[in-house]
Amino acid sequence: MFPVAIEVLKQMIKRPFTNPYPAKYKPKVTLTEVVELVQKGKIKLNPPVEVPEGFRGRIAYNIEECIGCQLCIKVCPSRAIEFVPEVKKVKIYISRCTFCSQCNDICPKKCLSMSKEFELADYEKYGKSLIIGATEDYVKKVEKEKKTADKKE
Amino acid sequence: MRKKRAGMGEAPYKKDNETFTYDGKKVTAYPAEKLFDMIKEDFGEDVEGEVKTFTAGVKKKKEYKEIWLKVKRERFHELVEWMSKIQVPHLAVASGRDAGEEIELIYHFSLFYGIRDSEVSLCVKVSLPKEDPVIDTITDILPGALITEREKQEMLGVKVKNIPDPRRVFTSDELPEGYYPWRNDNDPEVEKELVRDLSKEGL
Amino acid sequence: MAEKTFTVPIGPIHPALKEIESFILTVDGERVVNVELDLGYSHRGLEYIVTHRCNPIQAIYIAERICGICSTSHPYAYVQSMEHAAGITPPERAEIIRAIIGELERIHSHILWAGVAAHEIGFDTLLHWTWKIRENVLDVLEAITGNRINYAMFTIGGVRRDIDEKGIRQIRSSLQFYREVFDTFVATFIEDTTVKMRTRDVGILTREEAEKQVAVGPTARGSGVPKDVRYDKPYSAYADLDIYPIVPDEFTHEETKGDVYDRIVVRIFEVLQSVHILEDLCDLLESTPGPITYQQNLVVVLNQLKRAVGEGIGRHEAPRGEVFHYSMLNKREQPVVWKVRAPTYNNYASWIPMMKGTQIADIPIVIASIDPCLSCADRMTVVDERTGKSRVMTLQEMREMGWRKTKEIKRRVA
Known part of the structure; x- marks a missing residue:
């Protein structure tokens, strides 16, 4: 017991290791008000602990570069990537992603990369913030552009 | 209590750790080729196989060997008994597959563990015809083989003779009789009901 | 009765x-x-999933998720079995990096276990203290692989990320930390009278029983069976090192009983052993330049695996004991057979x-x-x-x- 007691006493004079992120306490107002206050700059938030260099966060997808080769779909272990034949691009479900970055390695155009963003929470598993790439909006946008281009011709 | 560079260098064990008794004589660990010849001598036509060699290491290259055997099922139990005369064999696991007309079980043993660089892996294959997939238990020699034998019963539909505990281990009691997950000849209707691909269902 | x-x-x-x-x-x-x-x-039926739906590259990540704590051990054994089946030899530098990740994982796993064991006997101060020192190795792992667990470092025929000068420096400073803290670790855990009284003569597994029940890893070593794949049958970079399995009597200077206390001693001194192994591996890595995969292009690897016919076994000494994988390839996109044997x-x-x-x-x-x-x-x-x-x-x-x-x-x- 004695050696542990020394360790415990040493701990008492040290600063806590935990980073109070985003703030130590929530002010006694509702959450919406907190968001408003933050936007106004009245509450200062603690920055998160820096992530290391090779950190694999939310996947980033450069849709313009993509050639639609579907190699990423072949190696994705969690089937998070789906091909959209209308636009020959892919759609990525972030909520299924396991952050292995295997698709980054196989991509011949290097249009997939892992960003450092780690705050991915959403109320819905397939909510709008958690689907990137050739979403329905993107498909509509492309089709619209196509139509206008056709009309011009 | 601590030592300089614990766990590295010369092992501090007594050397009698490294001797075994075979045929009443004290022997040391055999190289894989000799062990293979000894098995060949004692089992003759009933075993066939090969010794595979692999290299490991970066600056100091070392070789390690695996014996891959195929034995007739009548003599499988005898082979395990033969091995246990040298040292209690270590059974990693028994794997198996559906090879069309037969079921092939592969028992992964190893001998001469506990001696530097001397362990020999023995992968013993036993083919069982599908009409009569019966094999002798080895739990009388290695009680620890029970779980893997029970798993083979439920996954491949093998019947293990004289098994002390024939219940299922991993599959649930709701799984229908006669459905064996590792086989390829299951009824597609039953399989369709049991297997769900959640990513295709959009979950 | x-x-x-x-x-x-x-x-x-x-x-x-x-x-x-x-x-x-x-x-x-x-x-x-x-x-x-x-x-x-x-039972999650992972073997079924892989043999019916996944190609060998996808299966690495399935193997990684068999266990969160052994998230290197399963891919380690899996890629070995696949390489044997397809006849691929990984480059030397990759073999060293694999062993480094394996040993770092052993340190964090054993310290985690020490905390759990302390909690089970009601010694929560020790639980918090051990988990505090565990953070150091997790930070190193995060820095060199990108994640605290599920490192995604392994691939068939090599590793996916190199460890540079900075990474080696980080590993070395972490090893220095563990060497300094180890004496306190021993003093607070093994030499503590309460821990010893609470765990001595509890849960005895004799040597004969351990052999017959085919026990592996620290469970077997705690009973005095010197069984360790790194020593019995050295694979990858372990062949360059002189490792021997840790059995308790060397450190307790008492007869091996095979009780809980002996298993605690084995695990705690294996942390020190891993520190020594990592020192040697870092030196080895510095003197071994070269590629980290045998083939940069993954499409070529996938096609080669699709055409391959063969079978192989992979064994790795995980923190909990030997992990064993058997794979068989037969001109199919998916592996034909995949059998996973976890130490537990x-x-x-x-x-x-x-x-x-x-x-x-x-x-x-x-x-x-x-x-x-x-x-x-x-x-x-x-x-x-x-x-x-x-x-x-x-x-x-x-x-x-x-x-x-x-x-x-x-x-x-x-």
């Missing part, structure tokens, strides 16, 4: 385990007279001789002593056979029984 025995089922809910299990204990007063195991409550699969059987004769209060530490990734709450029912009355006893209650026992010992020591 017969008229006074009770049946105590433990489980089956055990969310922290790879395979949730349930124990049915027959007790006579406080003493366990018989144990029955009931396994398979969380073999160590299950050794619970039975360990538990017989122990007290109910000792059951949590005996269960934890084989390191089955146990951490979460369990439910147990105590059935009185004579009256037919039953009441539910939570693992918490059982732990409290264990804690009371520790307190009693503490009082006696004082």
